[in-house]
Amino acid sequence: MKNILFIASECVPFIKTGGLADVVGSLPQCIDKEYYDVRVILPKYVCIQEPMKNLLTYKTHFYMDFHWKNEYVGILEAEEDGVTYYFIDNEIMFDGATPYGKDGYKEIEKFAFFSKAALSILPIIGFKPDVIHCHDWQTGLVPVYLKERFQGNEFFRGVKSVMTIHNLKFQGKWDVKSMQDITGLAPYYFTPDKLESFKDANLLKGGLVYADAITTVSENYAEEIKTPFYGEHLNGLLCARSNDLRGIVNGIDYDEFNPETDIHISHKYNAMNFRKEKIKNKRQLQAELGLKQDDKIFMIGIVSRLTDQKGFDLIAYMMDELCLDQIQLVILGTGDEKYENMFRHYDWKYNDRVSANIYYSEALSHKIYAGCDAFLMPSLFEPCGLSQLMSLRYGTLPIVRETGGLRDTVVPYNELESTGTGFSFANYNAHEMLAAVRFAERVYYDQKREWNKMVDRAMAANFSWQESARKYQEMYDWLTG
Ligand code: ADP
Ligand code: GLC
Secondary structure, eight states, rough: OOEEEOOOOBBBBBOOOSHHHHHHHHHHHHTTTTEEEEEEEOOOOOTTTTTTTHHHHHEEEEEETTTEEEEEEEEEEEETTEEEEEEEEOOTTTSSSSSSSSSSSHHHHHHHHHHHHHHHHHHHHHHOOOOOOOSSSGGGGHHHHHHTTEEEEEEGTTTEEEEEEEEEEEEEEEEHHHHHHHOOOOOOGGGGTTTETEEEEEEEHHHHHHHHHEEOOOOOOOOTTTTTHHHHHOHHHHHGGGGEEEEEOOOOOTTTTTTEEEEEESSOOTTTTTTHHHHHHHHHHHHHHHOOOSSEEEEEEEEEEESGGGGGGHHHHHHHHHHSSSSEEEEEEEEEEHHHHHHHHHHTTTTTTTEEEEEOOOHHHHHHHHOSSOOOOOHHHHOOOOOHHHHHTTTOEEEEEEEEHHHOOOBOTTTTTBBBBBBBEOOOOOHHHHHHHHHHHHHHHHOHHHHHHHHHHHHHHHOOSSSHHHHHHHHHHHOOO
């Protein structure tokens, strides 16, 4: 039996802002429980909601030296589907209405505290991991601390670490002086071959230098991040560590995202009966959102964080032209104000055709995956992307830019060979995106049989965790010999 410990900043069903939470929520469940004991450590954010909050039970607490103070570290525990979750409690560190705040300095302090506390609780809970699996910049300090002070401790000897990049854009950067102060690490660590990066201290970089292996969430993104365009100034380091870097594509939870059993959608369907049943979800969605009732109209969905990463400047540029077509557009998302307001504006301007829902809703997201005909995701970069996988599962054909995981998971439609599961375009260019949408419209309106055959293929594509979980297991085995 091998002990695997996930340390991460979000996880379904406790707390979620994006795909990271889906991955940390579903991957541990899919690792073979006969051979691996997988546990997860998370922050106990004050904003964790009922009923999940009620599931956490207090275990113990202690005080830890951190940032010149002696800080309270509470440990809470929960069990879900055979996986044990530990929560680090400190109400001052983890306060706020959302997991991540706007004050950069406080974010650094919060996750430095979290990283140190996560290692410190292990001897207390008596769980000695063979591999610690860290996720994104918030846990970048874990491999550093593990090598630095904890390896001197018998308990931590030989523990391996993996750093998974879900998003290279966010790195946890701050000035070196403050970072030394917060982390308590010696000046030795703040050189360009370690935590320093372009004069600042960089927590993700620390993780990437000190982890025993590095992964990211699609094969294509693993290649892309070695180039200057996608490398976010860490491409040099990633090239240097390319022997230890691999891409393993994300899966989605096939029980949670299943049109046949989905509790959020009004009409269940499957690969056999979608031709008759899927449309009922579209009608329902049109009624619920106050769009024109029209079975025939091409309905495009978007469920996303509204940030530059997702290609919304291309959409903004094309909105008027797009809305001249015979389409309906349903948006669900929150994020940058400029995009929130852009969609509100078009909702006002084209009221019966555009529906902007600027909030977070699990239920509405499922209704969009099920009810729309196509799903638009023209990302500037996309480490993996889960929304397109959810769309495929619901027979809602993705229209994507050929980048990162989108390129690995959506097969572009080929008219001549009658292959493909969606539509794509190559360059980050608004007219190319519009052309891809219009190609989809043409197939939808003029070649319905072809469209439906594509839905067949999309629903048959398999992006469950099975294969990818096996690859993670292989990596854990390789690391531990
Ligand atoms: P990212 O992690 O970059 O945000 P992904 O495609 O990997 O992108 O994952 C996004 C996840 O967040 C999906 O599960 C998607 O359904 C969900 N999501 C994003 N915005 C919302 C929202 N406003 N309401 C509900 N779910 C959302
Ligand atoms: C990040 C990426 C997204 C990926 C998710 C889960 O948020 O932006 O592409 O699917 O992490 O790995």
